Amino acid sequence: MHNRGPRRVGGCLEEIIFLSALDKPVLIIGGGVAGLAAALELDRRGLASLVVEKGPNLGGQARGFCCKALEVCARCGACRVGDLLQQAAQRPALGALTQALAVAAQRQGAGWEVTLIPQEGPKPTSPALALERPLGERLLVQTGAVILAVGHQVFDARKKSRLGYGRVPGVMTAGELEETLAKGGLPGQARRLAFVQCVGSRDQALGRLYCSRVCCGFALRLARLARYLEPGSEVTFFHMDVQDYGQAWRAELAEMRAGMRFIRAIPGEVRPGAGGPLAVFAGPDGQPQEEEFDLVVLATGLEPPVAAPALSEMFGLTPGAEGFLTGGQGVLVAGSAGGPRSIAESIESAAQAAASAAEHLVSGQAPSPEVAHA
Amino acid sequence: MPRPTLCWVAAPGLEGLEPPALAMAAGLDLDQGGALEAAVVTVPEVQAPDKLRARLLGRPVQWLDLAAELGGGGEGHRGQRAAAALSRAAGRASLGTLPPLYSPQPNQRVLVAGQGLAALAAARQAALLGHPVLWALSGDDPAAAGAGEDASQVAGLAAGLPEGIELAPQTELTNLTGAGGSFTAWLKGPQGTARQRFGAVALAPGGAYRAEPAPPGLAPDLSRPLSACQPASLASAQGWRQVAILAGVGQPATAQGFARALATAYALQAQPGVQVTLLFREALVAAPQGERLYRQARQAGVLMARLGDGEPRLADQGRTLVWQDQVLAEDLELAPDVVFLCEETGAPWPGFLDNNLLWPARSRLLPEHARLDGGRTARAGFYVLGALRGTPAGEDRLAEAAAAVHDLHDLLGGGAAPLPAVRTLTCARCLTCVRVCPHGVPEHVEDHIQPAPAACLACGICAAECPAHAIAPPGWSTAELMEGLACGLAAAPAPAMVLMACGQSAMPAFAELSRSGHVWPAGLLVLPLKCAGRVGLELILRVLSLGAEGVLVAGCHEGMCRSVTGNLRARLATGQAAGTLSDLGLGPEAVSFLHMANNQPQALAKAVEAMYARLGAVE
Amino acid sequence: MRLNDCDPSFKHEIARQPGGEGIKTCFACAACTARCPVGSLKPEYDPRRLLRLAILGRREEVLSSPLIWLCCSCQNCSEVCPQDVRCTDVLTAIKNLAAAAGYAPPSGQAMARQLAAHGRLLEVGEFENDKRAELGLPPVSEQPGDYQALLGLKPEAPRPAGEGA
């Protein structure tokens, strides 16, 4: 295990892990797909790391997502979380601490000394894996480099109050639909489904002038799955544009267009109707039109992580585009903490973060993103 | 035959079981700290204490994740299930094991072929990890950027090239054979063609722009590719009043291509007297800054025109574009002075990869596959990067190159599974393994089957398909599997059923259910596999002949098999077995196949339940 | 309609009007259309459509359209617009341009006359002030001067210093 020892800090004895000097030269904050992938990539390079996760389970948000395959895999990436957890469990050099929060960081030469405190919180949702060990006591970690993989925050659909979330029964977010389907069922008799896209994205009025990139993909795959599970159900897809996810996707999209109703308009309002939520939208003739659904699903976008301002301050980082995290000297960013990314993209971005962290360990000078862009 | 010992390592989920009784039931000695001939351990290798691992070094060991196989239920029930699982492991352990076969050191050299950001990043990272790199450049300049790449980013990286990179300018990779740890590459340079050996190969040709096709019938003098409109030549825009830009009209655009069209539209619109109309089907705003560019262009005054299928139509000898405005539902016409065609980057698929004797079809080598990420292809140790793969320029290419290099470093450093063992005496030289191995491992060399040293993922497809039982990854020969299953089935209460569980999908889901206390039928025996592809017709029939009343094979969803075809092969074998059973007048429902993902444990629980229900009905 | 015959400067002109700044950023999502109460009463009325015509540069068609005057300035559209177009204000800007071009509808012109004459849309006379006195309200007087200045009927009265440009 780690080289531990007591140290006197401000009159108190603290336990300290000398990460940089020994076997775990990189500290990874956040144990979602990006954090896990970063740990694996470092391990493939022969470098050890310690993952610090504030929640009780590793895997992040994608752990609750459902498989969107019909007979054929839809390449949604959700099961990659399981892959990563399994691979991580087979690599003894990987360490993870759950229910731990980084609260302070201090530069130490080219590396950092980071303070972790235990985080009170909910119990693990699934049986804890051997990898998931809760942090019991306050801990100091010395590390050569830090990878921030704290993920994104999902847009709070209540802020788009007209769309009825939290007020109108039958309005749910896509994340909730993911979890419902993952647990093996559609709520009740959901035969008339509507999806509303770009909720909290592509929105100047909310200060979110970016596309969240993943929601077209997961929403349409969820819609298709819902239709598959409940044959005869009808899907209406309210959108502005459908983003592109490559060759195979285009063929699937053509099929989905044939089987679902695509309406290029964003509803102005969703209110309670007699038999379900009632959406008000501009019909093809440009007239306001009302239609009742059983379920209205809001494709909520990806926002900067809640921890972004605190982490930026802790590590002296300049805030990045749209409020997402950017790296600095010896601080790298992976996954959706650095901007809207899919699971696959989060995993890949972790490889670059790992490579840069490794270079920083050698030279004390990682090519910071700014330099690379220059 | 070695007599195996039960090394009981307590783990969460094993509470309440009695090791002595279980050891007895499974025909094992219980470990008392003495000498060990062979062992069954109740936890996976990484969870075993160091001392035990040291004691077991060099001995045949069956590492069993017992908690993952057990599940909940009463004490007696769990005891029964544990006894069957232990018996299976004991049967297997009693055969002893070949020490895993690792190769002579795999070749550590890395070939990077191509130019631009992806090639540069791959060469750099591989050299930093200590691999000797030969970088075959198509041109002379390692700092040359591919189309769509940021020249200063490339130059910045090229400025600090680490040691250990040998540059081979004007050199082309013309042919390639082999797999991880042992590739042979034909390199054609100014001095002629030379053959060289490498451990891993990254193919990363620099990208070139390709303009989308103009709408058929458009007056030819009107259209030009977008790159003909560089800011420097914007002066020539003076004469233009109406400029049309087609973005994703003749072919699907990508977000990167669309963003470039937006940037050009914005720059042109800023010219006095110019009105730009951007025609597209979907606004692909997912590239970094894409939505911002989209809004900026509108704000500058660019007209956005969304087209429907079959649009734009042409009029006036191909000089006027006609389409229906989607808001107004009426036709709009535009007679532009110039039409720019959006461009995408790409690179041609190298001809040698089309040699179907040496390489699988492109859809098998490089399928759109959720597990083949980070530049990986189905051929272990062979990576396709950058423009050739369609990866957007910039950070994505760096990330992909880094992931590829980490993977090859891991493979060449011994992170791969041990080699498959080939029994040369029984091998019929039928080359079945060469044909079926999805990762290109077995090679036919001097009338031998010789596995590439760092490429086997132990999927077991070769073992399932080899008609002579001459090849199998260590521990995976049919004889070994059968010995374990025979003992396990003998200990399992009737009705006994075998779940052949793919390690990528079914086994993790099974383990999760077990850990959360799911109660499995007492007679359910699990056979954890690395890949469902290990299951062939013969294996299923032999398991049935051992007395199993049902066989459920569970593998990944179609298109998700890490070994590309393993799940399909297993499904086929299951179907064949069902056919054979009904030919024999037996119930074909005794075998079935389940496609699932590791996050669908309920699907597995349901399938097991359904199978048991059917077994009950058959009885 | 040929775009070559449209007026590409029209959108810029609207954007230069106070309140009209947002027009060009509309991306036609139709959230405003869905929320517009006028649209649900008068089928031809669609704020998105008016914006689209303006963006395309169909100046005469927009300015002369009687529809632009139907907007009731309820701000429903501005509330839902994801592009912060401020549709209500854009329509006000368009109305101002239309009025300047002589397209104010007769009802509007009558209102302007009323304002010029009385400073309000209703004439306030003794009858009204008597009624107000009965209710205990102070009398009001007519001060049409400001409106006359606004409507260009009389030179603008000098404003007290510091009251804005």
Ligand SMILES: Cc1cc2nc3c(=O)[nH]c(=O)nc-3n(C[C@H](O)[C@H](O)[C@H](O)COP(=O)(O)OP(=O)(O)OC[C@H]3O[C@@H](n4cnc5c(N)ncnc54)[C@H](O)[C@@H]3O)c2cc1C
């Ligand atoms: C509704 C919805 C559906 C989606 N569906 C798909 C899909 O089908 N396919 C797809 O590819 N992508 C999908 N995505 C995107 C996907 O969620 C992300 O790509 C992915 O979760 C990113 O992984 P990550 O590891 O970067 O972040 P996360 O999954 O957010 O993980 C971050 C982890 O860091 C932890 N953490 C946060 N702050 C701290 C801190 N201060 N200290 C320690 N730990 C911390 C969190 O607890 C969490 O475990 C979807 C997104 C949404 C919103």
Ligand code: SF4
């Ligand atoms: S990638 Fe998605 S659709 Fe494919 S198997 Fe995994 S979870 Fe299912």
Ligand code: SF4
């Ligand atoms: S991915 Fe689709 S739904 Fe999500 S913000 Fe982009 S366009 Fe809207």
Ligand code: SF4
């Ligand atoms: S086990 Fe799989 S990867 Fe290994 S040689 Fe056999 S078929 Fe190839």
Ligand code: SF4
């Ligand atoms: S809501 Fe805004 S962006 Fe959408 S159509 Fe109306 S004005 Fe345009």
